[in-house]
Amino acid sequence: MHAHNIPVALALHGGCGVMAEHEMSTREWQEARDALQAALTAGWRILQHQGSALDAVQAAVVVLEDSIYFNAGYGAALNADGEHELDASIMDGTTLAAGAVCAARHIRNPILAARYLLEGGDAVLLTGAGADAYAQQQRLACVENQYFTTPRRIEALSKMREHQAAGTFKTARESEKHGTVGAVALDSLGHLAAATSTGGYTNKPVGRIGDSPIIGAGTYARDGVCAVSGTGQGELFIRHVFAHDIAARILYGNETLEHAAQHLIMGTFHEQGIGAGAVAIDGQGNVSAPFNTLGMFRGWVNADGTGVVASHQQEFPFVLPSLV
C-alpha cells in the first residue's frame, strides 16, 4: 500500500577529509559540488519514482565512486604498497539484509558487488580475492588496480610517507587522512537504507579493513529507527560500533536523530581529536549531517524539495529536476 504521508528523504556525504578552501581551485570545488549534485539527483529521481531506498543509495554512491574527487572507487586512496584496497557495504533497513566487500582490488564499483551480496542473502562480507572473483562471476565491471590511481593520490601517498619518516603523522591534514562516500535514504514506503564505500586512508597497511564494510560500524539501517553512513578514522568507528550506537540511542534511549548522531562525533571523537562525520536519516525523514572537521562533502534534500550541497560552512542550494 502506498503511504502518502511518508516523505521521501535522501542525504549523502563525500567524506570528512575535505581540504582547506585554498588547496583546490574554484573550478575543482565546483566540479566536486557538481558530482555531489549528480549523485543526489540520481538517488532523488529513484525516490520520486517510488523506487526503493536501497536503489537510491546505491545510485548515489555509484556516482561518487566514479568521481575523481572522492576517496572511493576511481580516485581512491593508495595503501602502503602504493595499491588500492576498497571497502564497501549496503544495508536494507526493512529486512536487515546486508552485503559488503573489503580489500577488493578490481571491482570498479564496489558498492554494486555489495548489493549483489545483499540480494544473494548468503555471505554478508567477502574479502580480497574472493570479493573480486564474486564480482567477476556476477559480470560486474572489473578493472586493473591502477585504474583507481590519480595524480592527487600519488602525491598524497608520498606526503604521508614523509610524515611517517619524520614522525609527524599527527600533523597530517584531515584531507590526507580521510575520505569515504556514503548515502542514506527513506523511500515512499517508509523503508530506510544506507550505503558506504571507501579506499580507506592513504598509506594504510596492506590488508587493513576500516569501518565502512562493517555493518553496525560505518553503515547501518533499520526501518523506523535510522539509516547511517559514517566517515572518519575507521578504527574508532569499529570500536564504538558507531552506526549501530546511533540506532540504539534512538531505539532504546528515545533520543532524537540529531542528538544521537551528534553524540560521538561532537563528543568523544571531537575530544580525542578524531576527525569524524556522518549522514543519517530517521524514520520520519529528518536528516542529520554532523562533522567535527574543517569540512565534509555533503548533500541532502530539504522538505520543500530543494537540493543542497556543501563542502565547508557555506551551503549551495540547487533545483532538483521535478518529475513529469
Ligand code: ASP
Ligand atoms: N572511514 C574510512 C576508513 O577508516 C575512512 C574515512 O572515512 O576517512 O576506512
